[in-house]
Amino acid sequence: MSAEKDPKEALLEAALAHVPFDGWNEVTFRAAVEESHVEPALARALCPRGALDLAIAFHKRGDAVMVQRLNDADLNEMRFRDKIAAAVRFRLEAVDDKELVRRGTTLFSLPQHAADGAKAIWDTADLIWRTLGDTSDDFNWYTKRMTLSGVYGSTVLYWLGDDSPDHARTWEFLDRRIENVMQFEKVKAQVRQNPLFKPFLAGPNWALGKVKPPSATSRTDMPGHYAGDRQE
Template identity: 65%
Template sequence: MSEAALPPKDRLLDAALLNVPFDGWSPMTFELAVQETGIDATVAKSLCPRGAVDLAMHYHARGDALMLERLTSADLSGLKFRDKIAAAVRFRLEVVSDKEAVRRGTTLFALPQYAADGAKAVWGTTDAIWDALGDTSEDVNWYTKRATLSAVYSATVLYWLGDTSDDHTATWEFLDRRIENVMQIEKLKAQVNGSPLLSRLMTGPNWVMSHIKAPSRIPRMDLPGSWTRPRQD
């Protein structure tokens, strides 16, 4: 697709990426992108009310889309599920063409006023991975899977940003260790659930968690989740 045929927001993003290594995701970067593309300033502001912050979010979403393309075309059928997760995270980082843009984004989303945006972006990535790998959870596991992977993904990104090893081999080893840590936690949870005494102690919490449901895939104007009302027999 030619540059002129791209949607205006993508044109703004491509222009901004030329300046992000120097000025970060800043107002100056956004202004220069508007000038470079020739897009009317009013139109640009309507597409990105927060300027470069919205472009940074769009950049992250573009990376997620590229990751999903790789996941769709890759043959992961012979891999264990934990290795599929590792492959997805690796794909997500490998589609990044400019590490400095991610570094600058990490700095931006570390600011208190944009921390929620950063968390939303990471959650979106992990949600996309679980969905692509066929997760069908409808209970509290929907949340715990994404929360756990968000922690693994975030730690791996920070490690990757400072990794100077060939082909980022140190990062992939770090990722494998983090996933192994998660697997050990899952084994411990299974042991706890298998203990009659601990199972009785967890009766109350388990009852609460059993009523937590995953958010509906049908767009709704409510909170991202639901609570089922216990039956009154």
């Protein structure tokens, strides 16, 4: 391994050739260590959970490609829903081999790794919103990411089984999912604006308004904070 190459990147590159055949597992990890010439002790220090950590690194690599494409694209004339659709499409197009994602889906479907898979999807949704300029600072921060995580996750599963030219059916499926979300948001807005419901929603809205997104200065092991929390 050259001194200039990041050892974790070298491990990931070596692993990718084995994943379609062996999956994200210990067999792949050991092969990656041998072929990348990364010292075994260093490899285990960088990836204490072996191939699982490489699978997460692979997912983050795709996220980085998506963000770069979003930053380079001219989205000014797009409707916001179309910007979201473009972001999801960019994320899927960042993958050269579906089998790498299919094997990852199998890995993250295991009970012991489900939390890592959910976090990876959540992080992708968060990156999309932040890159597109989301400034929400209340409970909407969570609902936006929760909704987009659902759209992204379902679209990935559809895409894995799509053999249509240029994945045309996947993009149609994505548009339908986003349309469902837009309809739901429209109903929510109508309920909030209805004077008959305002007395019943005043309490919940006040409480939800106190829920804030994660802060750069807050604990890193907690998902967010409550505005009424005591500040040290």
